[in-house]
Amino acid sequence: MARQRAIYQRIADELRADITAGTLREDMRLPTEAELAQRWKTSRATAVQGLKVLVNEGLIVADRPRGYFVRKRRPMVYRPQAEFRIPEPDADIFRQRIADEQDSREPSQKIEVAISSPSKTVQRRLHIDAKTAVAVRRRMRSIDGDPFNLNDSHVPLSLVEGTDWMSPEDVPRGTNRVLAELGYEIIHSVDEIMVRMPTPEESSRLALGPGTPVAEHIVTGYARRDGRETPVQVTVNILPGDRHVIIYDRVREGESA
Amino acid sequence: MARQRAIYQRIADELRADITAGTLREDMRLPTEAELAQRWKTSRATAVQGLKVLVNEGLIVADRPRGYFVRKRRPMVYRPQAEFRIPEPDADIFRQRIADEQDSREPSQKIEVAISSPSKTVQRRLHIDAKTAVAVRRRMRSIDGDPFNLNDSHVPLSLVEGTDWMSPEDVPRGTNRVLAELGYEIIHSVDEIMVRMPTPEESSRLALGPGTPVAEHIVTGYARRDGRETPVQVTVNILPGDRHVIIYDRVREGESA
DNA sequence: GAGTGGTCTAGACCACATT
DNA sequence: ATGTGGTCTAGACCACTCA
Numbered sequence: 243m244a245r246q247r248a249i250y251q252r253i254a255d256e257l258r259a260d261i262t263a264g265t266l267r268e269d270m271r272l273p274t275e276a277e278l279a280q281r282w283k284t285s286r287a288t289a290v291q292g293l294k295v296l297v298n299e300g301l302i303v304a305d306r307p308r309g310y311f312v313r314k315r316r317p318m319v320y321r322p323q324a325e326f327r328i329p330e331p332d333a334d335i336f337r338q339r340i341a342d343e344q345d346s347r348e349p350s351q352k353i354e355v356a357i358s359s360p361s362k363t364v365q366r367r368l369h370i371d372a373k374t375a376v377a378v379r380r381r382m383r384s385i386d387g388d389p390f391n392l393n394d395s396h397v398p399l400s401l402v403e404g405t406d407w408m409s410p411e412d413v414p415r416g417t418n419r420v421l422a423e424l425g426y427e428i429i430h431s432v433d434e435i436m437v438r439m440p441t442p443e444e445s446s447r448l449a450l451g452p453g454t455p456v457a458e459h460i461v462t463g464y465a466r467r468d469g470r471e472t473p474v475q476v477t478v479n480i481l482p483g484d485r486h487v488i489i490y491d492r493v494r495e496g497e498s499a
Numbered sequence: 500m501a502r503q504r505a506i507y508q509r510i511a512d513e514l515r516a517d518i519t520a521g522t523l524r525e526d527m528r529l530p531t532e533a534e535l536a537q538r539w540k541t542s543r544a545t546a547v548q549g550l551k552v553l554v555n556e557g558l559i560v561a562d563r564p565r566g567y568f569v570r571k572r573r574p575m576v577y578r579p580q581a582e583f584r585i586p587e588p589d590a591d592i593f594r595q596r597i598a599d600e601q602d603s604r605e606p607s608q609k610i611e612v613a614i615s616s617p618s619k620t621v622q623r624r625l626h627i628d629a630k631t632a633v634a635v636r637r638r639m640r641s642i643d644g645d646p647f648n649l650n651d652s653h654v655p656l657s658l659v660e661g662t663d664w665m666s667p668e669d670v671p672r673g674t675n676r677v678l679a680e681l682g683y684e685i686i687h688s689v690d691e692i693m694v695r696m697p698t699p700e701e702s703s704r705l706a707l708g709p710g711t712p713v714a715e716h717i718v719t720g721y722a723r724r725d726g727r728e729t730p731v732q733v734t735v736n737i738l739p740g741d742r743h744v745i746i747y748d749r750v751r752e753g754e755s756a
Numbered sequence: 757g758a759g760t761g762g763t764c765t766a767g768a769c770c771a772c773a774t775t
Numbered sequence: 776a777t778g779t780g781g782t783c784t785a786g787a788c789c790a791c792t793c794a
Contacts, residue, residue, distance in 0.1 A: 299696045307779030433747040437740030439556045455712030483694030490690040564760030
């Protein structure tokens with residue numbers, strides 16, 4: 243057998259080319275496994291292997307038992323910098339962002355608040371150890387009922403115990419505003435963005451298809467305390483790649499030196 | 500058969516748990532396909548299927564014929580904002596960044612310059628159509644000889660024809676400096692970050708393992724011309740997820756309104 | 757030469773949604 | 776009832792590297 247390029251690879255290559263060329267458009271149905279096996283004079287298992295390549299590239303999905311379909315990507319705009327602004331009265335930041343950018347889609351969120359021991363990720367950024375309790379505000383955001391992203395904020399418990407920050411409800415003026423009122427106005431933040439495949443838990447919470455990577459966007463917020471910048475809040479966002487474009491605006495500031 | 504959770508899924512679950520718990524550490528060897536098949540009293544094909552799950556999650560790699568190994572992640576810091584500064588004399592931005600952050604690793608890059616018709620991506624951002632030629636400056640950056648990322652800058656040909664911008668060499672003072680000297684100083688830029696699986700071409704150029712997503716980081720640079728901000732340069736960076744952490748610094752500016 | 761993963765075959769039974 | 780993908784079996788030959 244000519245083993246230059248495996249059969250399943252060539253099946254994948256051909257279908258991929260059809261997709262990128264537009265011969266196969268969004269939501270269109272691909273040939274069935276049986277059809278491909280026949281057309282390539284191979285076993286069904288090999289056709290399956292070829293299709294699986296494209297599934298893992300995030301290009302197609304299997305919608306059993308209807309068949310394989312070309313996947314659609316409709317990313318929404320996500321602006322970390324917008325989180326910094328004080329939101330309009332009665333307009334949660336998240337809600338505002340959606341309304342700004344896109345046509346009428348219905349945003350919603352589920353909020354949970356918990357007290358827990360900080361993960362390594364949080365410990366390192368807040369300069370605390372595992373024994374220092376943190377308050378966690380977990381939000382699962384959806385659009386039109388479909389999961390959109392996850393947003394977990396962590397603050398040392400001592401800073402926010404008994405305050406609005408820990409209310410498991412929408413806080414219309416924004417939780418950053420609450421922090422500011424408590425004397426912890428965030429004046430500086432560092433964003434880290436990492437790209438990886440989701441954990442199985444993220445995958446099921448966000449209903450991710452296979453081949454969908456996520457951005458892990460960690461924001462560490464600093465406040466000025468005793469004349470020094472101190473980290474007060476760490477927010478971990480999990481953003482599915484097929485639903486987000488992250489945008490930053492950068493203006494060259496008063497170029498000195 | 501109890502078909503709650505497929506055998507291959509349970510194989511994957513168990514190994515994944517071992518990895519996240521640290522029982523299986525970086526670079527450690529996993530059981531062979533045959534061993535797993537035996538241990539789970541199933542066929543080799545099913546063991547293979549289980550291992551493939553973890554491969555596609557980017558957790559393990561098959562290093563034939565040595566076996567499967569737990570993958571290591573050593574992301575390096577990538578600061579889009581650093582690209583904005585004028586670099587030190589004789590220090591290319593890229594080189595400087597590496598030196599700043601990490602211990603002694605040897606950066607290198609290969610540069611190609613071409614003239615071509617702009618892609619849709621570039622057209623939209625430069626406000627030009629397919630008939631307007633662009634100059635493209637493609638850089639493949641490596642560290643210690645290993646591919647690190649791709650960086651393609653696009654500028655309308657008319658702006659840079661015959662200038663240093665098109666030299667297929669290192670430009671010590673930086674290409675943004677060259678643009679500034681030509682009267683196109685970039686005063687504002689917009690960063691877009693998208694997360695997806697790589698194309699096969701990216702995959703081979705960057706030697707990506709399966710299960711490695713990329714960030715596509717597009718920077719559109721604007722200059723002031725005739726009192727208006729005009730897009731002059733679009734740079735497309737392809738950043739492998741297993742090699743980068745993208746970092747932004749944000750300082751709350753003179754809060755008005 | 758032995759052992760590894762890479763690929764392939766030719767079947768099989770199943771759950772599920774649509775017809 | 777039919778056809779889809781999901782899973783599984785029990786083999787097979789190959790290319791490659793290491794001892």
